[in-house]
């Protein structure tokens with residue numbers, strides 16, 4: 001990617017003048033020079049300044065008397081915000097990158113090895129730092145409202161997208177609509193983001209691929225829009241969950257099966273043994289054994305005895321029954337198990353050790369005790385699951401959904417029209433580990449060693465090199481299955497700046513990069529960050 005480094009002068013801080021003389025005219029598209037006033041604009045380019053939410057459309061003005069370029073951007077109020085955001089000083093440098101003929105990106109150059117903007121901000125003394133609140137205020141001062149997914153069409157310009165939703169713009173209820181909250185999954189993207197790019201780049205009847213399909217967000221949203229989808233994931237539990245979410249159900253039959261198992265477990269575990277005799281003539285010997293013991297050390301360690309008995313009873317009944325929707329029942333069991341673990345309320349994602357006694361709960365600001373039972377969750381999630389699959393059935397189409405348990409570096413991909421995906425990121429999450437309880441309870445095959453960029457391998461330079469290599473290997477296969485001109489939409493919080501190298505190595509055209517502010521409100525990973533949506537095109 002072509003780029004130029006330019007030095008900041010005091011004029012940048014005072015007047016927003018970025019001296020771009022050293023870039024030379026050849027670095028910009030023809031026709032960029034405009035007149036001396038706004039009355040005669042040249043062909044504008046789009047400038048993205050790292051850390052700022054708005055894209056800037058600007059040309060380069062010329063001098064009224066001489067007609068020569070003035071070597072600054074005409075639009076420049078953003079420059080002051082940019083230097084303040086990154087805490088840049090006069091004589092420090094910024095890099096201007098040409099992403100494509102009409103799109104440029106401005107980023108701070110690594111000034112004297114002082115590290116990232118965040119580190120620089122932390123090191124600063126004496127100068128006032130930009131608070132995160134100020135940064136957020138800037139972000140939400142867009143000139144137009146956050147985008148409503150259903151309004152997007154092929155013709156919606158990318159620069160008109162505002163993906164910085166606040167809670168009041170996009171409520172949790174909508175973000176977790178129908179099957180999207182069938183089971184917790186750390187690392188999924190929100191359905192509205194997927195919907196926007198599916199509407200922009202695909203038409204009903206086409207086929208979208210997600211090589212890292214996770215919990216199936218892409219498949220569900222594609223189906224809702226009548227777009228066929230193919231998804232791969234290396235984790236068996238994720239594929240089970242994705243299939244259950246995107247599945248088509250005979251709702252009466254599903255309801256009958258879900259309530260049937262629940263009732264059996266209730267009779268076997270919830271009522272007095274003498275009463276139970278009236279309902280369950282004779283509990284099979286096998287069940288009696290199962291209820292009292294399991295050889296899984298993990299399960300014995302992570303569940304209170306009563307909770308474990310209830311979960312194992314449920315597992316027993318779905319195993320011996322002849323249920324058509326067995327996978328749906330497995331997901332109810334898994335979700336209940338997750339809630340019934342011996343954990344604190346505030347660390348459900350990656351608890352390190354079982355919590356056996358009372359503890360001070362940061363979430364509820366009081367002393368809480370760990371869960372001892374599981375049946376209440378089995379009941380709650382059975383009913384919730386039925387409601388959610390019924391809700392999805394109302395918007396489900398007959399578009400095909402194919403989901404495979406596979407390593408995307410090794411699959412042979414059938415013809416597709418494009419890609420919508422959020423890949424795993426280097427050193428961030430162990431995708432098998434987050435559902436360890438399911439693997440133990442359901443006896444699913446583990447394929448952890450084939451996960452790309454797992455947290456367990458860290459973020460060393462070697463881990464990053466391997467990550468780029470693996471992600472590129474997947475995209476090489478993907479590109480082989482696409483026609484030229486097809487789009488790949490890739491969502492990543494690329495804090496180590498790896499995706500420009502990946503794009504280069506696979507030879508795609510970078511059509512655009514849309515940034516959005518993400519504000520996670522709950523959980524151990526609460527906090528805000530910027531996420532990038534890379535829009536690539538096969539050449």
Ligand SMILES: C[S@@+](CC[C@H](N)C(=O)[O-])C[C@H]1O[C@@H](n2cnc3c(N)ncnc32)[C@H](O)[C@@H]1O
Pocket residue numbers: 185187188189190211212213214215216217218232233234235238406407408409421422423424425431432450451452
């Ligand atoms: C960020 S998550 C995707 C989440 C998904 N977009 C969703 O909304 O549920 C990345 C996924 O990539 C999967 N993955 C990691 N390595 C893989 C590989 N070699 N082949 C296929 N999938 C892989 C992980 O199991 C994980 O589910």
